[in-house]
Amino acid sequence: MSGARELAEFMNAAWELLPCPLTVLDAQGHVLQQNALWTALGIALQTSFEESSCRALLQALGQPQDFELALQCASQARWLACQARWDAPLQAHVCLWYEVTAAKQVERDAAEQMRKLRMVADHVPVLIALYDAKTQQCMFANRGYARTFGMDEQSILGRSFTEVIGAAAAVLIQPQVDRVLRDKQAANYERYLPGADGSPRWIEVNLIPYLDADDGSSLASVVLISDITKHRLAEGAVRESEARLATFMQASVEGILFHRDGIVTDVNPSLSALVGYSLE
Numbered sequence: 001m002s003g004a005r006e007l008a009e010f011m012n013a014a015w016e017l018l019p020c021p022l023t024v025l026d027a028q029g030h031v032l033q034q035n036a037l038w039t040a041l042g043i044a045l046q047t048s049f050e051e052s053s054c055r056a057l058l059q060a061l062g063q064p065q066d067f068e069l070a071l072q073c074a075s076q077a078r079w080l081a082c083q084a085r086w087d088a089p090l091q092a093h094v095c096l097w098y099e100v101t102a103a104k105q106v107e108r109d110a111a112e113q114m115r116k117l118r119m120v121a122d123h124v125p126v127l128i129a130l131y132d133a134k135t136q137q138c139m140f141a142n143r144g145y146a147r148t149f150g151m152d153e154q155s156i157l158g159r160s161f162t163e164v165i166g167a168a169a170a171v172l173i174q175p176q177v178d179r180v181l182r183d184k185q186a187a188n189y190e191r192y193l194p195g196a197d198g199s200p201r202w203i204e205v206n207l208i209p210y211l212d213a214d215d216g217s218s219l220a221s222v223v224l225i226s227d228i229t230k231h232r233l234a235e236g237a238v239r240e241s242e243a244r245l246a247t248f249m250q251a252s253v254e255g256i257l258f259h260r261d262g263i264v265t266d267v268n269p270s271l272s273a274l275v276g277y278s279l280e
Contacts, residue, residue: 021097127225181218
């Protein structure tokens, strides 16, 4: 009996010497045992945690298995992590607690930065996507890019380049992508891409290599797509207008002359015949 008592005393002493708050919790969240560091925290499980964190903890305690949770305190911007191991003989969880407030702040800051990036990316008039260099799978896409190919920002993730743009287009464009990743230099090209309603549409594509900051290897390819349909339609309209004007000038029996500051820039055949000069 003395040996068992000494072992128990040793275990209790060791429990107090551990440099972190410890508790033994039953399925209802009652503290069966705790060390001095937990007592010093002044945490009451039912009232000290934010409501959703308290529910998550009680739900985890009700399962006979290990778990790890980050729990938000109710009265302050503070987070504690609970790393719990199920002890079958005790029919309780042995819980180690540690502060994760700083890590949570970093996580929140990163999430806020990502939210800002997403907001900007979704509202710029450019289609943006990022494809992994090895797998050719989509790692990021803004709303415009995803919708252009009939998907959303989540469903497009993990899709291969070929799955997104189609096999026929991939055959034409893959050499450009391979060259960008191999040579680590940006590339630019234009192509015709009909709209979902069949309307004519032209795009300008910029491919940019995303390189590892340490060794300079290609990690991914960034795709930036601008809609240049208005420019192409405007160019077509100008060419059509010029063609109509040229036809009119050639067919007119009236002499027609164009000049800039008194210098002749163009005439029609009728004027050439009238004045006796060739066009040249």
